[in-house]
Amino acid sequence: MKKQSLLNSTFRVLRFLFIVFLGYLVYKSLFAEILTRKIHIFLYIFLWLFSSYLMIPFINKLMTGRYLPDYFIGRSRTSDGLLGDPINLAFIGSETELEELFIEAGWTKAEPLSLQSSFHMVTASVFGKSYPSAPVSSLFLFNKKQDMAFEKEIENNPRRRHHIRFWQTPDNWYLPGGRKADWLGAATYDKKVGFSVFTGQVTHKINSDVDQERDFVLETLKQSNQSISVEVVEHFTTSYHGRNGGGDEIFTDGALPFIKQKHNKESRKMV
Numbered sequence: 001m002k003k004q005s006l007l008n009s010t011f012r013v014l015r016f017l018f019i020v021f022l023g024y025l026v027y028k029s030l031f032a033e034i035l036t037r038k039i040h041i042f043l044y045i046f047l048w049l050f051s052s053y054l055m056i057p058f059i060n061k062l063m064t065g066r067y068l069p070d071y072f073i074g075r076s077r078t079s080d081g082l083l084g085d086p087i088n089l090a091f092i093g094s095e096t097e098l099e100e101l102f103i104e105a106g107w108t109k110a111e112p113l114s115l116q117s118s119f120h121m122v123t124a125s126v127f128g129k130s131y132p133s134a135p136v137s138s139l140f141l142f143n144k145k146q147d148m149a150f151e152k153e154i155e156n157n158p159r160r161r162h163h164i165r166f167w168q169t170p171d172n173w174y175l176p177g178g179r180k181a182d183w184l185g186a187a188t189y190d191k192k193v194g195f196s197v198f199t200g201q202v203t204h205k206i207n208s209d210v211d212q213e214r215d216f217v218l219e220t221l222k223q224s225n226q227s228i229s230v231e232v233v234e235h236f237t238t239s240y241h242g243r244n245g246g247g248d249e250i251f252t253d254g255a256l257p258f259i260k261q262k263h264n265k266e267s268r269k270m271v
Contacts, residue, residue, distance in 0.1 A: 076186050
């Protein structure tokens with residue numbers, strides 16, 4: 001483990017040095033003369049925006065579309081096709097039941113991502129203003145973005161929040177091993193806003209312990225007035241360490257809880 005960690009650290013340092021060297025070559029070959037005209041800051045901003053939001057996403061999408069499998073492997077995907085957050089929750093029930101369950105447990109439904117909600121999100125994050133229904137970025141499963149998302153804001157600031165995305169599974173679709181679920185979820189904790197080490201874009205940085213966030217979600221459901229049953233399937237996927245589409249480290253034990261709302265009001269909660 002220590003050897004692997006040392007190799008990863010060495011790789012990150014070499015990658016950083018390569019990016020610096022590449023930037024220097026671009027500077028010398030294209031901008032050396034122009035930068036003496038006191039407009040270098042604008043060119044740096046343009047180069048960053050062009051590479052981070054156009055060129056790198058285009059290259060990622062081209063490569064992932066060819067080399068990453070387009071079937072369920074327990075991970076969501078970014079719009080660029082990179083592997084996103086792991087799937088760590090399953091729900092059996094209707095859309096209405098899912099929404100009522102999380103609202104009753106104190107979660108807020110996230111607004112759809114749009115130009116207006118994105119601008120509201122940016123201003124709220126910069127000025128530290130509360131935005132409990134702030135939108136979440138789009139991640140994809142079954143070739144579609146999340147159908148709904150819920151969140152819990154921390155200290156009245158959208159920079160830090162608990163949140164979970166849900167995708168409705170296709171008709172007559174089975175999980176590995178033959179199990180069925182109506183909804184699959186990816187729960188993570190946004191700890192701050194920063195730059196993606198994969199794309200250079202400004203994005204939320206998540207806590208690496210996604211199992212802790214999965215267990216937090218279950219605890220909030222347990223403390224609500226809803227009657228639910230939870231079956232935790234240990235080692236549903238292989239436990240692993242990895243990175244999500246933003247470059248954040250993640251690790252999981254591979255367990256997958258199956259949540260079901262119990263319609264018998266007299267039945268006791270089982271978590």
